Amino acid sequence: MLFAVLVTALVVVSVVSAGAGQYGLPVSDVVRALLDKPLADPFAEGALWAVRFPRVVMSLLVGAVLGVCGALMQGSFGNPLAEPGVVGVSSGAAVGACLSIVFGWTFLGAFTVPGLAFAAGLVTTFSVYALSRSSGRTGTVSMILTGVAVNAVAGAVVALLMFIGDQAAREQIVFWQLGSVAGARWSYVWVALPLVAITALASLVVARRLDLLSLGDRQARHLGVDVERLRLVVICAVAIGVSAAVSYAGIISFVGLVVPHLVRMVVGPGHRVLVPASLLGGAVLLAAADLLARTAVRYADLPIGMVTALIGGPFFFWLLRRNRTKAGGWA
């Protein structure tokens, strides 16, 4: 039932989003284009396929990966405050992106900034994992605290790079950090798609076992879960997926934190439903946020990260207030 609603919402938002914009198109035209029928206006068709569709698809991919990774992180840490950024994916990716911006590196062509962001996101996540391990085990708290330390260092490096960089680089860094799917091209989509698919697949495989982690690490181990391996799989999935998303779209806050909470309020905490529903929910939410970012102010393309935080924050707070008693509080 929920899945039917989410899929319907996803299709509707995507089609509306593809039609809306400075050059508005009726929904019927979008549907015609999707069904591979020629449109009367060749310019409209060109705009749809070259600009709108890749952008919509990218927002779906990024939203899906952020939503599902939020569910994975909260589940594997047994902590409703966890989100992908906790293990340093976003801040590490920011360092990589800033490096290539400030020093003007272009050795990977148009893929230099996302490529470096992806690599740095991966490296940072795995360093957090490695640093927080002691005697073959990772404690939840030690990992989150290590993440805080690494995030602080990464933040300082970004600040230093902004200090070193010239005016243009600074501007580019600021906009990269605000997050946007504006520059999406099919070539980016084809690179991101397999990475997102890996994350989605891994998340569905581990979903059931995440329930047991909410009992605690020891208890999960007593019930036959190889906690270390499960957490490693989760962290790999999150690192790959979120690095890919962040490297193209910049830092889009709040989706990873909020989406699993929203889903949990509707279907409860069982991860077998929560994980796939967060995947779809994240996609819907970010596509809707992108639609809003493009159309809220005429002739302006607002940073999507700003939109998600500005609307998501108060909404989330209201939901928490409303549901606190019903959900029994958060331990």
Place this chain on the structure above:
Amino acid sequence: MIAAVGVSVRVGGALLVDDVSLELGVGEVLVLVGPNGAGKSTLLGALAGDVAVAGGEAVLDGRGVGQWRAVEAARRRGVLVQQNSVSFPFDVRAVVEMGRAPWRGTDAEDEDEVAVASALADTGVEHLADRAYPTLSGGEQARVALARVLAQRTPVILLDEPTAALDVQHQELVLSLAHRHAGNGGGVLVVLHDLSLAAAHADRVAVLDRGKLVAIGPPAEVCTADLLSAVYRHPVEVFPHPRTGAPVVLPVRSREEQP
């Protein structure tokens, strides 16, 4: 079934368990007692495979506990630890169903429904089945956590202070469940603080003091005033229950200052 063979555990330089050997037999309820910090929970943790041993070995069904794959160990022994919080508002039935996780994909999966239903009934939490776990009282949470371990249906059960949060009725319920499990060919190792409860229900009592096993045997032999007074560093009186004859253990209580 499960045994400690010369087990020592060292944490941060302190020797918490010092060369302890004991074995839980088939059909037995073995109760572990001792003062705070004696190493009871640490020993239980070593047997459960949570705590690395510095010397000796914890053996489950003939193999070192660490050598079993996690899921194989989980089909042989269930563990109830002291802290049992659940991070998300799962309902009680879902929590108890988690106890069935080790059997997923095996023939025993057919028992899932019966195992969960009888675990809920045995621990008296049936009426709470649809409540969210975090909204329950401490004693109710403790019984649900026990139900989860019972639903796991393992031959060996390790319980760390299962009665700490419970009222008299439910304390007795827990120990009678332990007996029933032992009577069906299982084995139960229980850490308890209440010495009379231990003396009344244990097949054997093991007394730990400062990491060492100082006595192990039937309650009547182990629960003596001299031994317990020395271990607890407080005068203790032991007298037979007028009807059952089981040893009743009480601390010497006086309103004046202790000597």
